[in-house]
Structure formats: C-alpha cells, structure tokens
Amino acid sequence: EVKLVESGGGLVQPGGSLRLSCVASGFTFSSYSMTWVRQAPGKGLEWVSFISYETNTIYYGDSVKGRFTISRDNAQNSLYLQMNSLRVEDTAVYFCVREASWGRWNSWGQGTLVTVSS
C-alpha cells in the first residue's frame, strides 16, 4: 500500500522558517517524481513545487520561488520542503503527492498544517 506521511508543520511567526518532511513507503520512492500542493483554510488547491525522481529537474510556483526549496533523499525515502521567509499567506495544509506520470498525481498524503502568525 502506498503511504505518504507528512510532518514538520506547526505555528511559526512571519519571517520564520520551517522544514516539512514526507516519508514514503509501499513503493520504490526513487522511481517517482514528487510534488508539494497546499491548501489554505477554506480555499482551493495550489501547486507549490515539483522534483523529478533523479532530482535533476525542479520547479516552483511563483508565490514561493526564492523562499522555498524542495529536496529529496532517495536513500531515506523522504521528500522535503524547506520554507524560509514565511508569510501569513503561506498558512495552509501542505500535501506531499506522488506523480505516477506527468501531472498524474495519484497518491496524496494526509497533509501537515503550517500556520504563520504573530
């Protein structure tokens, strides 16, 4: 069974940093590209970042470019999102998502809540 478990969310002040982790199991993690998607409370989905399975292709959404860094450790079956210079508008549930093929996001974690507030 494919399982994605996010952690690292919490309350942080504006301007602060947080590192999200996602541990994968039930599949060969190193063979799949991964994506982060977020959802602000009561709002719609927003694509955040993509990393290819061999780490040589990385993309970011405009709202996080220059502040967030996606990475992965295939030996640890883990995906990360380093979030710096956090803003109130970054408050959201962050989902770790497996990509079966280009844009085919077929497995989602349950999400971790990030709250940016003073």
Next chain:
Amino acid sequence: QSALTQPASVSGSPGQSITISCTGTSSDVGGYKYVSWYQEYPGKAPKLLIYEVTNRPSGVSNRFSGSKSGNTASLTISGLQAEDEADYYCSSYTSRNTWVFGGGTKLTVL
C-alpha cells in the same frame, strides 16, 4: 499564474448528469494534454479522477469522464449519486513549467 476558471458551484438531482467546466488559456489547458481532475471531501486528501484530459485511473467509476475543447476542459459526472457531493478541482500543466489549479467547484446533490 492565474487560477483556471471553474464555476463556484453546480447542483443536480440523483441520476442526472452534470458538467463542470475548467477554462484556461492556450498556455495551459489549450496547449497541453496534461489536464487532470480531482475530487475532495472536507478534511480529506484529494483523489485523482481523470488525468491527461480523458483517462480514468483504475478504480475510478466510469460515471466520471473528461473532455477538452480549445481552452476549456470539462468533467462530466453521469448517474449522479449522493456520494458525489464534494469539491472538484481541475489542474493543468503550463508553458512556464508550472502547474495551475482551478478555483474549485462545489457539487451539491439535491
């Protein structure tokens, strides 16, 4: 990147068919086959319903179907059931190597 345009809400009676539209531009929906649809229940993770415009993952009911014409993609749900009441989102790859979602559509089964 502006979100794709979806109706905020749609409704239908059990057994009926409904269609949710997703309008973008030639730089996203109109320019690529990488349009997907997701179903989301409150407090749950989204579920993939349709990928590459028309393809259905295994396990997804054939009551769900996707199509595209120009810059507008559509999700059709036939034989509406009470359990279909949820939020629906479209997504598309874009020419800027990013992905964009629609604003979401709340489906009410009357």
